[in-house]
Amino acid sequence: MQKSNLLIVGSIGLDTIETTSTRVDRVLGGAASYSACSACHFTPTAIVGVVGDDFPPEHEEMLRSKSIDLTCMEKQPGKTFFWHGRYEDDMNIRETLDTQLGVFAEFSPKIPASHAATPYLFLANIHPQLQLDVLNAMQGNPLVAADTMNLWIDTTPDLLKKVIERVDIMFINDEEARMITGRTTIPKAADAIRAMGPKAAVVKRGDAGVMVFYEDDIFCLPAVPITANDPTGAGDAFAGGMMGYIASQGALNKPILRQSAVMGTVMASLTVEDFSLNRLVKVNADDIRDRVERLRSLTSFE
Amino acid sequence: MQKSNLLIVGSIGLDTIETTSTRVDRVLGGAASYSACSACHFTPTAIVGVVGDDFPPEHEEMLRSKSIDLTCMEKQPGKTFFWHGRYEDDMNIRETLDTQLGVFAEFSPKIPASHAATPYLFLANIHPQLQLDVLNAMQGNPLVAADTMNLWIDTTPDLLKKVIERVDIMFINDEEARMITGRTTIPKAADAIRAMGPKAAVVKRGDAGVMVFYEDDIFCLPAVPITANDPTGAGDAFAGGMMGYIASQGALNKPILRQSAVMGTVMASLTVEDFSLNRLVKVNADDIRDRVERLRSLTSFE
Numbered sequence A, B: 001m002q003k004s005n006l007l008i009v010g011s012i013g014l015d016t017i018e019t020t021s022t023r024v025d026r027v028l029g030g031a032a033s034y035s036a037c038s039a040c041h042f043t044p045t046a047i048v049g050v051v052g053d054d055f056p057p058e059h060e061e062m063l064r065s066k067s068i069d070l071t072c073m074e075k076q077p078g079k080t081f082f083w084h085g086r087y088e089d090d091m092n093i094r095e096t097l098d099t100q101l102g103v104f105a106e107f108s109p110k111i112p113a114s115h116a117a118t119p120y121l122f123l124a125n126i127h128p129q130l131q132l133d134v135l136n137a138m139q140g141n142p143l144v145a146a147d148t149m150n151l152w153i154d155t156t157p158d159l160l161k162k163v164i165e166r167v168d169i170m171f172i173n174d175e176e177a178r179m180i181t182g183r184t185t186i187p188k189a190a191d192a193i194r195a196m197g198p199k200a201a202v203v204k205r206g207d208a209g210v211m212v213f214y215e216d217d218i219f220c221l222p223a224v225p226i227t228a229n230d231p232t233g234a235g236d237a238f239a240g241g242m243m244g245y246i247a248s249q250g251a252l253n254k255p256i257l258r259q260s261a262v263m264g265t266v267m268a269s270l271t272v273e274d275f276s277l278n279r280l281v282k283v284n285a286d287d288i289r290d291r292v293e294r295l296r297s298l299t300s301f302e
Helices: A031-039 A057-065 A102-106 A128-137 A150-155 A157-165 A174-181 A186-195 A234-249 A254-271 A285-299 B031-039 B057-065 B102-106 B128-137 B150-155 B157-165 B174-181 B186-195 B234-249 B254-271 B285-299
Strands: A006-009 A013-018 A023-029 A045-052 A073-076 A081-087 A094-100 A120-123 A143-146 A169-173 A200-204 A210-214 A217-221 B006-009 B013-018 B023-029 B045-052 B073-076 B081-087 B094-100 B120-123 B143-146 B169-173 B200-204 B210-214 B217-221
Touching: A006 A031, A006 A128, A006 A234, A023 A031, A031 A045, A031 A057, A031 A234, A031 A254, A045 A102, A081 A102, A120 A128, A120 A234, A128 A157, A143 A234, A150 A157, A150 A174, A157 A174, A169 A174, A169 A234, A174 A186, A174 A200, A186 A200, A186 A210, A200 A234, A210 A254, A217 A254, A217 B285, A234 A254, A254 A285, A285 B217, B006 B031, B006 B128, B006 B234, B023 B031, B031 B045, B031 B057, B031 B234, B031 B254, B045 B081, B045 B102, B081 B102, B120 B128, B120 B234, B128 B157, B143 B234, B150 B157, B150 B174, B157 B174, B169 B174, B169 B234, B174 B186, B174 B200, B186 B200, B186 B210, B200 B234, B210 B254, B217 B254, B234 B254, B254 B285
Parallel strands: A006 A045, A006 A120, A013 A081, A045 A073, A120 A143, A143 A169, A169 A200, B006 B045, B006 B120, B013 B081, B045 B073, B120 B143, B143 B169, B169 B200
Antiparallel strands: A013 A023, A081 A094, A200 A210, A210 A217, B013 B023, B081 B094, B200 B210, B210 B217
């Protein structure tokens, strides 16, 4: 197997997802699964995570079939992380019906020496203490990105701030950006986040797209206006696509960051077309190229 | 005076505006004022509206100084329309403290023969019956755009639908688009609006920018991320800029519609920099050109 260029730490889970028209049971989910399956289209990717002994072998096979390195995916006695959610007709609104942490409750990520010097690291949304543990276990000086959620802003803001201080790229949604900074506009919130440490703040706005703040540059990109069948994992696929593209380029600068946001947006828009990772695993280079052109035609003017 | 190319019907008012840092009293406001002051940068523009005998002469002089045709602006005994609003620190949230219709309560727009054949017509946000009255008073076959607000969707939906059936371009914000169509996503709501009659649906999303739907074309444009000092009239300046630009081109097609949304966005972003129409009246061609380039640099990628 090719040496991994990007290490992704986060949840691997089984999801039961209901929409107004469809229900799927115990399908593959989790932030690490979505972001790795997105990133792997751009760069060799490894997952750090944990599953239970109930984890279906076909999911493991599928991940391996995408050349995702599972060396750091532990299997522990017990149940795999489980989430059950229901989307309303307006898919911006979802209700969590059940969450069972299972083996994820005692997860302590281990980074073997073989992977400690991976040059790119993405800390997907997990407890900030685990994000810090992984940061401390890394060798060399990886380029680090992190994602988070409102839960950690509410419950462990100080730990989360310690993470933010140490990352190069912070992914955050617009409401969370306002929550953690107390600033009311996105540009001011993004400036406040960058003042905490990160070089770049990537503010996710759902179906309103994304704003990327880096040095004196602001990049605004819409979401692709398509009908989502299952919005689960869109943010993870977005971040995975961005980080996979940046890792593939081996540098961080304005044009690469802009292009990476395009790739992230493309991967997110493909992800939501089908449930779970069903569409994401089938994506090919033509799909990506076509959707980049669609995004260009959505945004260009004379 | 040059013959008007664009007729704008709507409110002309006096606003008292409070933000967390500033208060201004009885400054010039109203949808027609903002949209005409924006449109006049692109094409000769006339206002149809009413003011009371308390309307300060300096406001009238200012409008005339922008070559806005006030032939159809009636002066009636009584008070000019008055609005008093207060913005929170998050300027997306505002509270109306007072509204006094004054002479606007009995307003019945009259279109003199000299103006009935104006080729472009913008029905700014007023009672849908007045919008219909103006439509019925026009001669020839003007290209018509209309704006509206949640009040009319709640109180006179059938009349509003009669307006929508007869316009070429419908301006509407995202929540209103969902309200009037019962559809949950913006593309579906825009399709439903276009199925009612309009060739183009222009969905305004505040600081998330705008989406323009026309034939098989979708155009997404972000708002310019600046700190607003007074967001009043941003939507009116946007629509006025769009309609002024379209009227100046003398045709409606995909590139012109896209470019007009750029001009509308530029004019809205300039408007919110200062209170009332203070910034809008000072705009020159360089300001517009510079901001078009800023918008291009916000959205372009390789």
